[in-house]
Amino acid sequence: MSDCLFCKINSGEIPADILYQDDDVSVFRDISAQAPCHFLVIPKKHIATINHLQPADAGLLGKMYLTAQDVARQQGISESGFRTVMNCNDDGGQTVYHIHLHVLGGRPMSWPPG
Ligand code: 5GP
Ligand code: ZN
Secondary structure: OOOOOHHHHHOOOOOOEEEEEOOOOOEEEEOOOOEEEEEEEEEOOOOOOHHHHHHHHHHHHHHHHHHHHHHHHHOOOOOOEEEEEOOOOOHHOOOOOOOEEEEEEEOOOOOOOO
16 A cells, blocks of 8 residues: 555565564564564555454464564563554554554563553
8 A cells, every 4th residue: 555654664665673574474673662672563465454354364364473473582572471462443542554463572561551
């Protein structure tokens, strides 16, 4: 999608601190890190919100989590633990309308979220 920030990161048009990339997903550090380790896992395919997911996207969602697992291990936060979050629409706190899995670690996370 031409005016989507994360599609532009996927294509390389906008730079990012890329941690991993393949045909299906990109992983890069969040520009405004909320934890010592905070990265985003996004699909190459433009999907605006969780509400737009189709049954055919189930495998892609699974791949996003398996990629989060791999990168979390590489970043050294697997054993200490981490939080994964995917926000949806206004009340969920979504600001970029291309789905992304936040992965946050390197400090204890509180619950419930504010
Ligand atoms: P949301 O609020 O939609 O769940 O998360 C969007 C995330 O994208 C935010 O944590 C924000 O800091 C991050 N973000 C916004 N613009 C950019 C950017 O240009 N580069 C990177 N790396 N992260 C961004
Ligand atoms: Zn997009």
